[in-house]
Amino acid sequence: MAGEPGHISGGLAKFREECGVFGIYGPGAEVAQLTYYGLFALQHRGQESAGMAVSCGSEIEVYKGLGLVAEVFRPDHLQTLKGEVAIGHVRYSTTGSTSLVNAQPLVASTGQGMLAVAHNGNLVNTSSLRRKLSAEGSVFQTTTDSEIILNLLARYRHHPLPEAIRQCMAELKGAYSLVIMTEKRLFGVRDPHGIRPLCLGRLGTSVVLASESCALDVLGAELIREVEPGEIIIIDEHGISSLQGPRADRPAHCIFEFIYFARPDSTLEGMNVYAVRRELGRRLAAECRVDADLVIPVPDSGVAAAGGYAEGSGLPLVEGLIKNRYVGRTFIQPTQESRELGVRLKLNPIRSLLRGKRIIIIDDSLVRGTTSRHIIQMLREAGAKEVHLLIASPPVLHPCYYGIDTSAYGELIAARWPVERVRRYVGCDTLYYLSLEGLLSAFGPQRDDYCTACFTGCYPVPL
Structure with missing residues (x-):
């Protein structure tokens, strides 16, 4: 810690x-x-x-x-x-x-x-x-x-x-x-x-x-x-x-393919990725109801889950953050100021939609937390009255050694700090992660066919 x-x-x-x-x-x-x-x-x-x-x-x-x-x-x-x-x-x-x-x-x-x-x-x-x-x-x-x-x-x-x-x-x-x-x-x-x-x-x-x-x-x-x-x-x-x-x-397919990696129009293990992500949003709505005015996604990773959450909660879904799709992939962020500028170059809030509103923002995962912190700061500057961050997957507590770019616990904010401390760091009013049970329930009878080591620490291939 x-x-x-x-x-x-x-x-x-x-x-x-x-x-x-x-x-x-x-x-x-x-x-x-x-x-x-x-x-x-x-x-x-x-x-x-x-x-x-x-x-x-x-x-x-x-x-x-x-x-x-x-x-x-x-x-x-x-x-x-x-x-x-x-x-x-x-x-x-x-x-x-x-x-x-x-x-x-x-x-x-x-x-x-x-x-x-x-x-x-x-x-x-x-x-x-x-x-x-x-x-x-x-x-x-x-x-x-x-x-x-x-x-x-x-x-x-x-x-x-x-x-x-x-x-x-x-x-x-x-x-x-x-x-x-x-x-x-x-x-x-x-x-x-x-x-x-x-x-x-x-x-x-x-x-x-x-x-x-x-x-x-x-x-x-x-x-x-x-x-x-x-x-x-x-x-x-x-x-x-x-x-x-x-x-x-038993199989141990990477569950993060469905959460984030794969394109939403792909079919994996007989399931459409977009449909699974939308179902994760519905499961999130069943677990965590927040008194709010709007649901907005973090584009593009949170779009499908936000749609499912809005459907499950009955709250309106709006595109409150606009993504600039022409920002180069190699934008260098050597300082705190330039990292914040990098987020602002990529995402811009629609102030007239957000001013005075209680907002639920949905993302697929929370790994390091810095981008979420910058986004929440932007939403507050845009006039949001409350900002509630809901994550459509459990907290990432363990590194992955199977081809994903994280191999140190120090890179994982949920592994270092409890939820309340993470909430204070990112600056939201509510921070909630989808439970592991809620995540796996979206896969039906195939729920045991996936690697969940990043959440549980149970690695299918010994290190």
């Missing part, structure tokens, strides 16, 4: 996901162009780098760079990337620094030919695997755990590749969704608990893999199904086949 409310240590206002992956097997299709569109749809999962690898059948060509998808790939790049199989990646780093060498896909020449790998997730046994592989002669060129996967696959080069992948999975501990390609085949792999998402779709005669179904929708592809935990999908000239690798006793 060290520190004072005005001295929260560094960290993030929101969790950040590590990355998104995409793959397509499409003889006769413009696979590079389709991969570009797929990555564009997954841009919310990573904004630091983007890349793709394309095979023409005899070799794999890779192109990647730092920045957004539209910044990395120009039309002339895509025209030169011709082939029948492609994989792509957008990255936000949680393991390894932000540098071009760590951008994916990673490509290597092995005893089985060329391999390209794109990885979403985070391994928890990175150090031990790196030491082991280094002792056996492996040379590492990046600081990412994804290169460990590539080295392990090369180590099992005497096995057919599907079996090599299965052998590799037995040594990997943590979260991973992978798309892997050779010169002529495409593979999709999901970790034994299914922590990170991966789905399978079809576009005409082409087969597509993606972190989220929204990438399929952009292409006009049909969602076939989710890749099962521990499953290896094999796509080649013979069609789609499946090999079951290691599988845990």
Whole structure:
């Protein structure tokens, strides 16, 4: 409980996901162009780098760079990337620094030919695997755990590749969704608990893999199904086949995909993300009724839950905060003054709607608390009589080690201070978190299929 409310240590206002992956097997299709569109749809999962690898059948060509998808790939790049199989990646780093060498896909020449790998997730046994592989002669060129996967696959080069992948999975501990390609085949792999998402779709005669179904929708592809935990999908000239690798006793899908990470138009585990978020708002209304005049969301993360809360409470929903969608992603905030200015550049209250009103503001989660503090200050300056902050998820009490950008308790305000002290810090009249029971009840009979370690400290994969 060290520190004072005005001295929260560094960290993030929101969790950040590590990355998104995409793959397509499409003889006769413009696979590079389709991969570009797929990555564009997954841009919310990573904004630091983007890349793709394309095979023409005899070799794999890779192109990647730092920045957004539209910044990395120009039309002339895509025209030169011709082939029948492609994989792509957008990255936000949680393991390894932000540098071009760590951008994916990673490509290597092995005893089985060329391999390209794109990885979403985070391994928890990175150090031990790196030491082991280094002792056996492996040379590492990046600081990412994804290169460990590539080295392990090369180590099992005497096995057919599907079996090599299965052998590799037995040594990997943590979260991973992978798309892997050779010169002529495409593979999709999901970790034994299914922590990170991966789905399978079809576009005409082409087969597509993606972190989220929204990438399929952009292409006009049909969602076939989710890749099962521990499953290896094999796509080649013979069609789609499946090999079951290691599988845990029960799934542990990341529940924060539904709370914040995934796009609201995606379907995960058979459920629409927007519908789940709206239901969380209704559950929040059932648990916490506040005497107020208006409900407003924090855009865009709180929009669906705010709609559900307004529906459940009978209070009017208004767009009291307007988001500037043209603020650059790399806005630097080195001082307290510039951090506050950064919030004001992104969000601006509608004073005529808020003046003299008792306001309920809804957000999906509260991680660090600094952004919420600035927003509440803006609402009060706009004339709000009362500001009640309701959170559509439980307090985040524990770090995530499976591919989300938080690995220290000091970054989590709810882990440091009790609710009343957090309320005073952010400056609201009421602070309420949705209960864990209320959160899980939104998932019905599937409620036990999710990783809730960030709320409970019960980690499905031992650290």
